[in-house]
Amino acid sequence: xxxxxxxxxxxxxxxxxxxxxxxxxxxxxxxxxxxxxxxxxxxxxxxxxxxxxxxxxxxxxxxxxxxxxxxxxxxxxxxxxxxxxxxxxxxxxxxxxxxxxxxxxxxxxxxxxxxxxxxxxxx
Numbered sequence: 763x764x765x766x767x768x769x770x771x772x773x774x775x776x777x778x779x780x781x782x783x784x785x786x787x788x789x790x791x792x793x794x795x796x797x798x799x800x801x802x803x804x805x806x807x808x809x810x811x812x813x814x815x816x817x818x819x820x821x822x823x824x825x826x827x828x829x830x831x832x833x834x835x836x837x838x839x840x841x842x843x844x845x846x847x848x849x850x851x852x853x854x855x856x857x858x859x860x861x862x863x864x865x866x867x868x869x870x871x872x873x874x875x876x877x878x879x880x881x882x883x884x885x
Contacts, residue, residue, distance in 0.1 A: 793838055794864060798823055798831045803840065803857070804872065807865045810844075810856035840864060 775787035793799055798820070805811065805819045817828055832855060835841040840861035846852040857865060 790838065793834050794840070794868075796831070798827055799835060800868060800872070802828070802831050802835060803861060803865050803868060806841065806855060806857045806861070807869075810854045813853055813855070816855060835861070 773781075775781055775785055775791075777785070781788070794803065801820045801823070802816070805816055811819065813828075816832075817823060817825065820828070823831075832841060832843065836843050839858055842856050842858050842861075844854045844856070846854070
């Protein structure tokens with residue numbers, strides 16, 4: 763005999779049990795859970811960083827991808843970019859309050875991934 767369980771709690775982003783294609787949650791989910799998005803957020807979690815520091819802290823990210831990811835996270839209100847009029851030019855990146863709140867929620871997921879990644883990807 764097959765028993766089915768119906769989830770009575772509404773799921774975030776779902777409308778009538780469906781995840782609509784044109785839902786804002788999909789866009790934000792894509793921005794913050796992309797590989798580079800998560801790593802940029804985590805790199806900025808403890809301190810503000812300059813461009814070069816940020817790039818060095820995330821091995822494998824290209825300049826183009828870092829620039830694109832930072833623009834997206836800044837437009838979404840997760841990262842603040844502060845350019846200082848100096849020679850050479852100095853640009854610092856830091857999390858906004860929204861970015862800090864998001865990162866606090868991402869850290870448990872990253873802890874779980876770190877605890878389980880080796881076993882999951884093992885042949």
